[in-house]
Amino acid sequence: MNGDLGELEATVMSLVWRAETPMTVRETMEELRRLDRPLAYTTVATVMDNLHSKGHLSRHPAGRAFRYAATRSQAQHTAALMLLALHRGGDQDAALAAFCTALSQDQQMALHRALAGKGEDAR
Numbered sequence: 239m240n241g242d243l244g245e246l247e248a249t250v251m252s253l254v255w256r257a258e259t260p261m262t263v264r265e266t267m268e269e270l271r272r273l274d275r276p277l278a279y280t281t282v283a284t285v286m287d288n289l290h291s292k293g294h295l296s297r298h299p300a301g302r303a304f305r306y307a308a309t310r311s312q313a314q315h316t317a318a319l320m321l322l323a324l325h326r327g328g329d330q331d332a333a334l335a336a337f338c339t340a341l342s343q344d345q346q347m348a349l350h351r352a353l354a355g356k357g358e359d360a361r
Contacts (some may be wrong), residue, residue: 242292242319249275250285251294255312260305261299 290293297304327333
């Protein structure tokens with residue numbers, strides 16, 4: 239699972255995040271087939287509608303279908319999950335300290351850059 243996303247929802251979100259343009263249900267279904275996840279059109283449509291209802295996807299009419307796009311980047315989604323876990327974790331200072339000591343040296347350097355305002359823009 240990916241936070242508030244089920245396994246299939248997380249897979250669909252990964253596809254939408256990687257796509258260069260908003261995706262239709264049919265395009266998403268075809269990408270899932272390429273990943274050896276053949277699903278019925280109605281299943282994919284339901285998942286994408288659920289993601290829209292949860293606020294993860296926006297949708298815009300495209301003929302008789304909809305085109306779906308992520309409402310925030312994958313980095314923004316991950317940051318929101320991290321903040322949610324931090325707020326639910328009791329002693330925030332202890333949780334942050336434990337998190338920081340668990341980071342690799344490269345991750346610690348990236349954190350230092352981000353705190354100094356030199357990190358990559360959230361995409």
